[in-house]
Amino acid sequence: MTGVEMIKKLKRLGFKVVKVSKGSHYHMMKDGMYVIVPHHHSELGRGLYNAIIKDAGIK
Secondary structure: OEHHHHHHHHHHOOOEEEEEOOOOEEEEEEOOEEEEEEOOOOEOOHHHHHHHHHHOOOO
């Protein structure tokens, strides 16, 4: 899954973009959960993917 796909998935789950930093990283929040996702078109690494999922409370 790419960073762009992850951002779309999180938006569908109710996360809102609160900030976009200079380095193309989206800061997203929902119910006190705060997630930072890189806005890249390349695949996310396994560790980064798992960390984002964990921070988002999906798993």
